[in-house]
Amino acid sequence: xxxxxxxxxxxxxxxxxxxxxxxxxxxxxxxxxxxxxxxxxxxxxxxxxxxxxxxxxxxxxxxxxxxxxxxxxxxxxxxxxxxxxxxxxxxxxxxxxxxxxxxxxxxxxxxxxxxxxxxxxxxxxxxxxxxxxxxxxxxxxxxxxxxxxxxxxxxxxxxxxxxxxxxxxxxxxxxxxxxxxxxxxxxxxxxxxxxxxxxxxxxxxxxxxxxxxxxxxxxxxxxxxxxxxxxxxxxxxxxxxxxxxxxxxxxxxxxxxxxxxxxxxxxxxxxxxxxxxxxxxxxxxxxxxxxxxxxxxxxxxxxxxxxxxxxxxxxxxxxxxxxxxxxxxxxxxxxxxxxxxxxxxxxxxxxxxxxxxxxxxxxxxxxxxxxxxxxxxxxxxxxxxxxxxxxxxxxxxxxxxxxxxxxxxxxxxxxxxxxxxxxxxxxxx
RNA sequence: GCCGAGAUGGCAGAGUGGUUAACGCGCGGGCCUUGAGAGCCCGUGGACCUCCCGGUCCGCAUGGGUUCGAAUCCCAUUCUCGGCGCCA
Numbered sequence: 418x419x420x421x422x423x424x425x426x427x428x429x430x431x432x433x434x435x436x437x438x439x440x441x442x443x444x445x446x447x448x449x450x451x452x453x454x455x456x457x458x459x460x461x462x463x464x465x466x467x468x469x470x471x472x473x474x475x476x477x478x479x480x481x482x483x484x485x486x487x488x489x490x491x492x493x494x495x496x497x498x499x500x501x502x503x504x505x506x507x508x509x510x511x512x513x514x515x516x517x518x519x520x521x522x523x524x525x526x527x528x529x530x531x532x533x534x535x536x537x538x539x540x541x542x543x544x545x546x547x548x549x550x551x552x553x554x555x556x557x558x559x560x561x562x563x564x565x566x567x568x569x570x571x572x573x574x575x576x577x578x579x580x581x582x583x584x585x586x587x588x589x590x591x592x593x594x595x596x597x598x599x600x601x602x603x604x605x606x607x608x609x610x611x612x613x614x615x616x617x618x619x620x621x622x623x624x625x626x627x628x629x630x631x632x633x634x635x636x637x638x639x640x641x642x643x644x645x646x647x648x649x650x651x652x653x654x655x656x657x658x659x660x661x662x663x664x665x666x667x668x669x670x671x672x673x674x675x676x677x678x679x680x681x682x683x684x685x686x687x688x689x690x691x692x693x694x695x696x697x698x699x700x701x702x703x704x705x706x707x708x709x710x711x712x713x714x715x716x717x718x719x720x721x722x723x724x725x726x727x728x729x730x731x732x733x734x735x736x737x738x739x740x741x742x743x744x745x746x747x748x749x750x751x752x753x754x755x756x757x758x759x760x761x762x763x764x765x766x767x768x769x770x771x772x773x774x775x776x777x778x779x780x781x782x783x784x785x786x787x788x789x790x791x792x793x794x795x796x797x798x799x800x801x802x803x804x805x806x807x808x809x810x811x812x813x814x815x816x817x818x819x820x821x822x823x824x825x826x827x828x829x830x831x832x833x834x835x836x837x838x839x840x841x842x843x844x845x846x
Numbered sequence: 847g848c849c850g851a852g853a854u855g856g857c858a859g860a861g862u863g864g865u866u867a868a869c870g871c872g873c874g875g876g877c878c879u880u881g882a883g884a885g886c887c888c889g890u891g892g893a894c895c896u897c898c899c900g901g902u903c904c905g906c907a908u909g910g911g912u913u914c915g916a917a918u919c920c921c922a923u924u925c926u927c928g929g930c931g932c933c934a
Binding site: 466471474491499643662789 | 864871873890891893895901903914924
């Protein structure tokens with residue numbers, strides 16, 4: 418969330434930034450928030466005065482009782498003041514709830530380098546890597562390849578679970594874990610701490626890390642419990658230091674999250690329905706960083722570079738796009754997507770999302786930093802997150818880019834050591 | 847799952863119904879010193895009001911309740927630590 422003090426002191430700056438999103442609702446929320454905050458401050462001051470009155474009366478009663486004098490008049494007055502306090506409290510609490518709601522809904526301020534645009538078609542390509550493979554035969558899509566090689570069973574997954582679930586089998590099941598292992602080893606070498614986080618989180622913690630709409634659109638809720646299945650390990654990693662104060666010397670905290678991800682895909686009817694490109698469940702290694710505010714821009718580039726290196730070692734052609742103001746979402750101040758080349762679709766598709774959330778997540782979560790032990794907190798830290806490798810989509814790209822005319826698929830060099838040193842995915846005899 | 851104990855500031859730890867969260871450690875500032883340290887003094891949770899001086903309120907795991915008044919009494923929940931049971 419944004420700093421309410423910034424909104425009070427410099428509403429023009431906030432308004433100007435929010436205007437770039439081309440979303441009139443935002444500006445209206447801002448106006449309502451500013452008016453409500455002003456009202457709340459006045460009411461809060463009044464409430465404090467009333468509470469002060471009550472305290473005076475209470476103390477008088479104590480004095481009278483000590484002196485063994487009659488306190489009936491004071492009791493009556495106390496009761497009356499108490500009523501006023503109660504009704505004032507109710508109003509203040511209502512306003513506070515509304516203010517919090519506005520603050521949770523208002524999106525982050527955008528970085529100056531985010532391109533202005535209306536939707537994903539206006540994202541700006543900042544880099545292209547690799548050469549698009551040429552095939553002198555009819556290319557197959559990933560799902561036809563996988564089915565023919567007996568690597569995946571979608572029908573039974575539909576029977577047992579639902580659409581958008583899958584069974585991975587044989588080499589592709591191994592490939593899934595190989596990718597995880599590969600990404601993890603690379604990140605560990607670069608100083609990231611591997612973490613297996615909880616796969617479920619309570620609502621309060623979840624409100625700190627994500628947009629409110631996600632509760633309906635993406636998150637699975639556990640029936641009868643205050644628990645949500647994680648949509649990415651970014652979420653439990655971000656919430657790890659919830660309401661804690663980090664030492665400046667301990668930052669940046671660099672984590673490599675290891676988890677399965679669960680997503681409802683509620684708004685995606687009809688999109689990518691075949692295959693394993695868009696599913697309710699997939700595995701992912703995630704990069705996450707807590708850092709000093711002045712370091713986040715530099716570390717954002719580091720996260721991008723890490724993700725790029727992984728794709729380069731896998732030999733997958735890709736491009737990097739700077740996600741524009743109309744497509745960037747609530748939490749990030751700046752976001753790169755990496756899109757890998759998908760031969761069957763003849764297009765680049767998203768496989769990595771790399772965000773600088775600045776202080777927006779950290780303020781919601783109360784993750785602050787101090788110079789050293791015992792010193793007062795200086796303010797919220799900055800948080801960043803990026804996919805390292807999401808296995809589902811990476812498998813799609815690998816199958817399609819590395820396919821042979823006979824329907825077999827070459828295994829990238831860097832993954833072979835995790836797959837019995839084999840070079841090809843073939844049908845098991 | 848059952849029984850018991852517990853949760854207080856950055857940390858440690860008092861406080862068991864009557865305005866002020868003790869003492870310490872850490873941290874910040876000042877005095878002293880060539881410098882550092884020691885020593886001494888002041889400060890050190892959050893919100894709001896204020897022209898500054900300053901003022902008011904909130905805060906003892908969370909949410910309710912009792913009371914004129916709750917860190918303190920009652921109820922529920924969460925988590926931690928013991929003990930028992932169950933379990934991959």
